Each structure stands twice: as structure tokens, then as C-alpha cells.
Amino acid sequence: MTQLTDLNVVANNPLPSPAFLQSEIAATAEQTELIDRSRREISDILFRKDDRFLLVVGPCSIHDPEACEEYAEKLAALSQEVRDKILIVMRVYFEKPRTTVGWKGLIMDPDLDGSDDIIKGLMEARNFLRKVLSLGLPTATELLDPITPQFIADLISWSAIGARTSESQTHRQMASGLSMPLGFKNATSGSLKAATNAIKAASQSQTFLGVSAQGIASAVTTRGNPHCHLILRGGENGPNYDKASISRSCEVLKESGLIETVMVDASHANCGKKHEQMPAVFENIIAQRVAGNQAITGAMLESHLVAGNQPFPQPLEQLSRGQSITDECIDWATTERLVREAAAAL
Numbered sequence: 001m002t003q004l005t006d007l008n009v010v011a012n013n014p015l016p017s018p019a020f021l022q023s024e025i026a027a028t029a030e031q032t033e034l035i036d037r038s039r040r041e042i043s044d045i046l047f048r049k050d051d052r053f054l055l056v057v058g059p060c061s062i063h064d065p066e067a068c069e070e071y072a073e074k075l076a077a078l079s080q081e082v083r084d085k086i087l088i089v090m091r092v093y094f095e096k097p098r099t100t101v102g103w104k105g106l107i108m109d110p111d112l113d114g115s116d117d118i119i120k121g122l123m124e125a126r127n128f129l130r131k132v133l134s135l136g137l138p139t140a141t142e143l144l145d146p147i148t149p150q151f152i153a154d155l156i157s158w159s160a161i162g163a164r165t166s167e168s169q170t171h172r173q174m175a176s177g178l179s180m181p182l183g184f185k186n187a188t189s190g191s192l193k194a195a196t197n198a199i200k201a202a203s204q205s206q207t208f209l210g211v212s213a214q215g216i217a218s219a220v221t222t223r224g225n226p227h228c229h230l231i232l233r234g235g236e237n238g239p240n241y242d243k244a245s246i247s248r249s250c251e252v253l254k255e256s257g258l259i260e261t262v263m264v265d266a267s268h269a270n271c272g273k274k275h276e277q278m279p280a281v282f283e284n285i286i287a288q289r290v291a292g293n294q295a296i297t298g299a300m301l302e303s304h305l306v307a308g309n310q311p312f313p314q315p316l317e318q319l320s321r322g323q324s325i326t327d328e329c330i331d332w333a334t335t336e337r338l339v340r341e342a343a344a345a346l
Ligand SMILES: O=C[C@H](O)[C@H](O)COP(=O)(O)O
Pocket: 060, 096, 097, 098, 099, 100, 101, 102, 268, 326, 327
């Protein structure tokens, strides 16, 4: 018989069930309480019931958990200093969407060598999330593969659907069942339409194909996620953090029947992917909020121990510790200065 299926499949390795990994690498009672409380606080800030400002900050991607743990310790101390004004949530990004190809993140390739040991990646992701939580810091991530949330979402307080996937029905359906507040980014073109449509779609009940806690393919029906919002990240035609772009975004939200609340990403196309430009963008966002624009409820910064990024792939022993292998980040000293100044201004 002529073979008609799996012509392009090289391997298909079963994973442990999400329920198994959740029980093997479980959250403590204290961590569970932090996740529950921070999800409510984040939602209250985003939907303008809490006057504080939300800041999602951390590395573009986690590729070196040991250096990122040092980063998390510093961030935890800083978050305590500013907690009356700013709720800090650490970017703990394990999945990277690629424009064409490239390293797809710690879950897909934890050894950074193309061996793609996903089981190890999922376990490392859960272990790292627990470390961050044990420092008292809530966690934020981009959810990219629709099966990933089953394995890690119980340890996450805020999530994003990225610019490349806000228009995807699969991601909107997934978002409709997630238990945490979630931001949809504007499209890479700069258009807001995909994100506002996504917020509407994700707030509705949806039925779709998914995976159960036992790892069985299933028909999933969701209730709809009422805590979705817009993230402005700039686009092909330039940034969208300026006053005019934010007021246009608010008009679009209003016309779509959505609450006027935006998180503004100071990285990505809003800084032309240049870390040197990120501080001025962040300062501008904070200044707009201080000047009275209450629709700006949060911001995002890509930050690591060391500024910039480094080429990857390259021999692993030549990687500099604490420097991004994906997008450029601001360094720790700059992060600390920006956060302290923002707290003083707010
Ligand atoms: O935030 C990270 C990157 O901008 C995103 O993953 C796309 O990366 P790429 O354009 O280098 O593939």
C-alpha cells in the first residue's frame, strides 16, 4: 500500500500528562495564594479599579535559568520597594514566535542545541516558575502553542498572545478558557483590528479541540475570559506609544464597545528593537500617565542583567551570562533607575 500519512513526520513522542507534571512539580499553598491574589490585582489595575500601575518586566526569553534566577532576586527586592505604586510581574517567556526560524524557547529546546527535549523543557519551565513565585513575584508569559497552557498556566498570573498570533482563531479560543488576565498585542503591521476582534472573541464561550489534564485529545468548551485587554507594541509603520496613537487606540476600543485600557510595550516596534531607545519610550509612557491619561494602565519592558543581545546560535561556552539571545534588553542598572523614577513620578 502507498503510504499516505506521516510522510513528513520524523518522530511523535508521547508526553507525560499535564496532570502528572502538575503534581510532580506542584505549587505550594503560598504560591497558589500569590497567583490567585496577583491575578485579581492585575485585573483590577487593568480594568481601572486599582490606581496602581502594572509593569511586566524581564528578559525577552529565559535561556539561562541560573542567570535569570539572579535577575528574579533583584526584581523581587525592587518590586517590594515600589509596591504601593507599581505592581511588578516578571516576564518569564519560554516560547518564542519566530518571524521565519530560530530558537523557539526553553520549552521547545532547553539545551539550546536543537535536541528539542520538550519534556525536559516543560519540567525546567515549571521549576523556574516556582523559583520566581517563591521570591514573591508573580509571573507573566506569552502562550504560543495551544497545548502549553495545560502544562504551565497554573503557575502564571498574566499572559500575552503575541503580535503574530492575535489574529489566530486557535489562540483566541485558547485565551477564552484561560484563568488569568491576558493581553492581545496589536498586529506586526500595527493594525489594532486583530487585537480588538481577539478581545471580543476570547470573551465568548468557545468549543474547540484541545487536550485534557490527562493528555487526551478532547472537545473543550470554555466560559470566555472577561479579563482580556489590548497591548500596543508598535508596528511596521513605527511606534504607537505617543499621545495621538494612544488616544486613537482608546477611540477604537470605545467604538468596539471595550473598556479604554491599554498596556504599552516599550520594547519591540515601539523602540525599533533598540535597547538604547527603550528608556525614553518608557519615560514617555509614564509621563503620559502622570499627566492624567488613566487609560494607560500598564507597560512592558524587556530587561536582563546585561544590556543588548548576543548572536545565537553560537558555541554555548561562548555565551555571555545574563545577556539575551533573542531581542535586545536594557540592563539591570537601567531597569532599576527607570522603575524607581516611575514610582516616584506616579
Ligand atoms: O520578542 C521576540 C521577537 O521579537 C520575536 O520572537 C520574533 O523574533 P524574530 O523576528 O527574531 O524571529
